Amino acid sequence: MNSNTFRMPAAVLLATGAVALLTAPPAFATGGGGAGSEGRAGAVVLRAGLDVGLLNKSVHVPLKTTLNEVNAPAAAEKTVLSVALDGVDKGKPVNVLRAEVATSKATADKKRAEAEVNLAKAKVHVPGLPLLSLIQVEKVTSKAVCEAGKKPVARANVLGNVSVLGKKVTLTAGAPTKVEVPKVGLVSLELSATETTSTTAAAAALRLKVSVNPLDLNVAQVAGDIVLAEARCESPSGPAPSASAPAGPDVKPQTGTNVITGSNVTASAPATTPAGASDLAETGAASVTPWVAGGALLLLGIGAGALVVTRRGRMTP
Numbered sequence: 072m073n074s075n076t077f078r079m080p081a082a083v084l085l086a087t088g089a090v091a092l093l094t095a096p097p098a099f100a101t102g103g104g105g106a107g108s109e110g111r112a113g114a115v116v117l118r119a120g121l122d123v124g125l126l127n128k129s130v131h132v133p134l135k136t137t138l139n140e141v142n143a144p145a146a147a148e149k150t151v152l153s154v155a156l157d158g159v160d161k162g163k164p165v166n167v168l169r170a171e172v173a174t175s176k177a178t179a180d181k182k183r184a185e186a187e188v189n190l191a192k193a194k195v196h197v198p199g200l201p202l203l204s205l206i207q208v209e210k211v212t213s214k215a216v217c218e219a220g221k222k223p224v225a226r227a228n229v230l231g232n233v234s235v236l237g238k239k240v241t242l243t244a245g246a247p248t249k250v251e252v253p254k255v256g257l258v259s260l261e262l263s264a265t266e267t268t269s270t271t272a273a274a275a276a277l278r279l280k281v282s283v284n285p286l287d288l289n290v291a292q293v294a295g296d297i298v299l300a301e302a303r304c305e306s307p308s309g310p311a312p313s314a315s316a317p318a319g320p321d322v323k324p325q326t327g328t329n330v331i332t333g334s335n336v337t338a339s340a341p342a343t344t345p346a347g348a349s350d351l352a353e354t355g356a357a358s359v360t361p362w363v364a365g366g367a368l369l370l371l372g373i374g375a376g377a378l379v380v381t382r383r384g385r386m387t388p
Contacts, residue, residue: 110184110217110307114175115140117152117168117190121281121295123198125158132156134198134295138168143179143186159198160288166201169194179304184217186302190276195297197283199290205258205283207234208299211276217304223272225265227300235260236283247280256283256293276300 116139123132136154139147150173153164170193177186190211194204209231217223233240235250235258242248242262251257261278277299284292 108308109181110143110179110219110305112143112177112179112184112186112215112217112302112304113141114177114186114188114213114302115298116147116170116173116175116188116300117195118298118301119167119295121197121293121297123156123159123290124292124294126286126289126291128158130158132158134167134293136167139173139175139188141175141177143177143184146174146176148174156198159290160201165198166196168196175302177302177304179307181307182219184304184307185215186304187214188212188276188300188302190300193299195299197281197285197293199285199287199293200255200283201288203237203255204234205236205281205297206260206277206279206299208277209233211300213274213276213300213302215272215274215302215304217270217272217306219307221306223267223270223304223306225267225272225274225302227263227265227274227276227302229262229276233260255285256281258283270306271304273303274301 115137118137118140119134121134123134124130125132134154134156136152138152139149141147150170151166152168153166155162155164159165170190172189172191173193174190175186175188178184188211191209193208193211195206196203197205208229211227211229213225213227215223215225229242233242236252236255238250238252240248240250240260242260244262248260248262249257250260259280261280263274263276264278265274266272275298279297279299280295281297282292282294
């Protein structure tokens with residue numbers, strides 16, 4: 072009797088634990104991740120970095136300026152750029168650029184970054200040459216596109232006639248074009264420069280290296296660089312991986328028979344092993360679930376049998 076008395080609780084506890092295991096929800100292994108970063112884009116119609124030498128003071132005045140420079144998300148459409156320099160033409164503004172169309176636009180999100188510049192009917196001047204254009208163009212454009220998961224693209228175009236220091240020039244790709252005017256200066260032009268990497272793109276319609284000696288308006292020399300229609304971008308890093316739990320396995324009822332009482336017992340177990348079940352073994356959603364279900368059914372039967380044996384032992388005189 073003592074033996075039966077101590078066996079009954081153990082069997083019942085095992086059966087109860089098996090039932091609790093069957094009813095516990097499966098666990099899923101999920102990986103966290105930070106949000107994907109947005110791309111970056113920027114555009115500028117004109118960028119000038121010039122050194123202006125003053126004749127009567129023997130000093131140099133920097134001229135660093137931009138027109139319609141934007142960073143995503145932004146757009147600009149100003150068509151005139153004037154700069155006033157101390158000591159140049161009594162401080163009167165110098166019209167560095169005047170154009171009919173001068174637009175820059177940049178956009179960026181987590182999928183795509185893009186920058187675009189359009190410049191039409193434009194004239195560029197430098198201090199000391201108020202009447203003679205450094206360069207005159209009909210139309211120049213540039214565009215840079217960086218899309219997540221794709222190779223960045225950069226394009227630049229110079230359309231129509233181009234005049235430098237009053238002379239019409241024919242530009243060729245791959246080599247700079249040099250224009251020299253006696254007693255005025257030298258200008259070197261680089262046509263449609265583009266550069267791309269695996270994640271970035273940059274385009275400039277025209278790059279000018281300037282060295283002029285106008286000897287007018289108290290200006291002895293102007294030297295430096297000017298860039299027309301510049302666009303650049305950087306690709307987004309891409310969206311973050313989803314942290315939601317995968318769909319649960321298809322569960323169908325499994326029926327067994329209690330070997331001692333003869334009664335039917337129904338339990339739920341996966342009908343098929345889901346893909347990647349081996350990866351989820353440690354979290355409770357493994358392919359061993361049918362074995363656990365079968366073991367639980369067996370333990371249920373043993374517990375019930377032990378209960379019957381115990382009752383008969385108590386009834387025996």
